[in-house]
Amino acid sequence: MTVLLPTSLDEALQMLSEHPSADLLTGGTDLMVEVNFNHRKPTTVIALRQLAELHTWSIDQQTQRITIGAGVPYAEMEHGPLADALPCLAEAARTVGSPQIRAAGTLGGNLGTCSPAGDGLPVLSALDATIHLSSQSGSREISFHDFMTGPKRNARQPGEIITSVSMNIPTGWQGYAKVGVRNAMVISVASACLVIDSGSNSKDNDQPSVRIALGSVGPTIIRCRETENWWNNLPNAEKRSASVIQEFGVRAGQESRPIDDHRSTAEYRRHAISVLSSRLLHRGTQS
Amino acid sequence: MSEHEIYTLRINGDEHHVKDAWIGESLLYVLRERLGLPGAKGACEQGECGSCTVVLDGDAVCSCLVLAASAVGSEIATVEGLSPDGSLTDVQQAFIDEGAVQCGFCTPGLIMAVHHLLDHNTTPTELEVKEALSGNICRCTGYGRIFAAVDKVVSVRLGASQ
Numbered sequence: 221m222t223v224l225l226p227t228s229l230d231e232a233l234q235m236l237s238e239h240p241s242a243d244l245l246t247g248g249t250d251l252m253v254e255v256n257f258n259h260r261k262p263t264t265v266i267a268l269r270q271l272a273e274l275h276t277w278s279i280d281q282q283t284q285r286i287t288i289g290a291g292v293p294y295a296e297m298e299h300g301p302l303a304d305a306l307p308c309l310a311e312a313a314r315t316v317g318s319p320q321i322r323a324a325g326t327l328g329g330n331l332g333t334c335s336p337a338g339d340g341l342p343v344l345s346a347l348d349a350t351i352h353l354s355s356q357s358g359s360r361e362i363s364f365h366d367f368m369t370g371p372k373r374n375a376r377q378p379g380e381i382i383t384s385v386s387m388n389i390p391t392g393w394q395g396y397a398k399v400g401v402r403n404a405m406v407i408s409v410a411s412a413c414l415v416i417d418s419g420s421n422s423k424d425n426d427q428p429s430v431r432i433a434l435g436s437v438g439p440t441i442i443r444c445r446e447t448e449n450w451w452n453n454l455p456n457a458e459k460r461s462a463s464v465i466q467e468f469g470v471r472a473g474q475e476s477r478p479i480d481d482h483r484s485t486a487e488y489r490r491h492a493i494s495v496l497s498s499r500l501l502h503r504g505t506q507s
Numbered sequence: 508m509s510e511h512e513i514y515t516l517r518i519n520g521d522e523h524h525v526k527d528a529w530i531g532e533s534l535l536y537v538l539r540e541r542l543g544l545p546g547a548k549g550a551c552e553q554g555e556c557g558s559c560t561v562v563l564d565g566d567a568v569c570s571c572l573v574l575a576a577s578a579v580g581s582e583i584a585t586v587e588g589l590s591p592d593g594s595l596t597d598v599q600q601a602f603i604d605e606g607a608v609q610c611g612f613c614t615p616g617l618i619m620a621v622h623h624l625l626d627h628n629t630t631p632t633e634l635e636v637k638e639a640l641s642g643n644i645c646r647c648t649g650y651g652r653i654f655a656a657v658d659k660v661v662s663v664r665l666g667a668s669q
Binding site for chain 1 (some may be wrong): 529567
């Protein structure tokens with residue numbers, strides 16, 4: 221086994237082109253568990269912790285578009301200006317593992333592993349995030365919806381490094397909720413991220429629309445397009461009613477595709493999604 | 508770096524050469540088994556228990572999840588470095604005074620986590636203390652006394668600064 225420690229993105233891409241099957245390491249919260257338990261024996265590891273390019277984030281004030289480096293740890297998303305811009309990401313970040321894990325774990329790592337239980341991924345789906353990748357032959361971008369192709373499967377090609385994600389800051393309320401067996405240090409049983417776009421500024425034809433994405437209840441993160449369309453097309457006067465909010469949750473639950481596994485049952489997960497979705501919509505429409 | 512290559516880690520301000528190690532070893536393993544620094548404890552080896560907590564470039568992290576060879580060039584602080592002359596820090600003394608140590612296995616990780624918290628937040632709320640220590644598992648169920656120890660350090664430090 222070889223460990224490579226590049227200090228720039230260019231150097232890392234050069235190393236990756238020479239070792240196309242190398243494992244990329246950021247926070248280590250997935251890869252090192254597999255190494256510690258002898259479940260994986262990497263031949264080459266390229267550790268990205270010294271790549272300053274991956275550790276920055278920025279907001280374009282004009283376009284209200286935010287770009288977050290793949291190596292920014294979750295701890296940095298929990299508080300401060302990044303959390304002010306994307307409270308749903310801050311809430312998701314706060315549910316990741318423990319403070320020690322959040323100091324290490326990154327969105328790039330979440331995307332590289334692409335577990336359906338990755339806490340950051342429903343946020344990227346709800347915000348229609350773009351994933352930015354670089355290789356020696358150049359860089360490309362891909363929608364998150366096309367990037368995650370299955371459980372622990374993604375569209376990253378050999379020779380590519382995930383460098384950042386970008387998304388527009390929503391104009392309305394945003395929130396995240398997760399169910400696990402305890403508050404801290406828990407892998408999600410079911411999670412949901414809900415974003416409201418407030419639509420036109422004119423009070424007369426204000427038409428709020430909703431985006432909702434689910435985690436841990438399918439082979440990929442699930443965007444509830446049918447539920448969104450149903451709610452978006454309701455007359456405004458009905459959108460906040462208690463019965464609509466309850467039906468919204470039921471519909472989101474129907475769009476989930478959960479399974480029974482060692483962490484929970486499909487039935488419980490579907491129920492949890494219904495409750496979480498209704499709760500988020502309630503919070504979002506009352507605020 | 509390839510198999511069995513010697514590399515150097517900077518721990519508690521000193522350079523340590525790591526020899527005859529498998530290159531895939533975690534920082535926890537290297538600290539304990541290669542460098543004779545057994546303060547960080549190994550239990551779960553998957554980042555769940557916090558007993559291996561060290562400070563890496565200013566962040567409290569689980570050393571079991573750090574690939575040791577990837578920490579070349581980083582500043583590593585372990586419980587051994589808190590008080591180089593072997594005396595107790597105020598946090599360690601408060602743990603003893605408040606009876607926050609039972610079997611002691613989780614204690615070094617908790618001590619590191621508490622020092623890290625209080626370095627960044629001199630007056631944490633109860634919720635902030637609980638959240639900061641949520642990655643450190645104590646199975647002797649000593650949390651009440653651990654929180655009492657943190658409270659004591661906070662009040663003593665506040666009194667000293669006034």
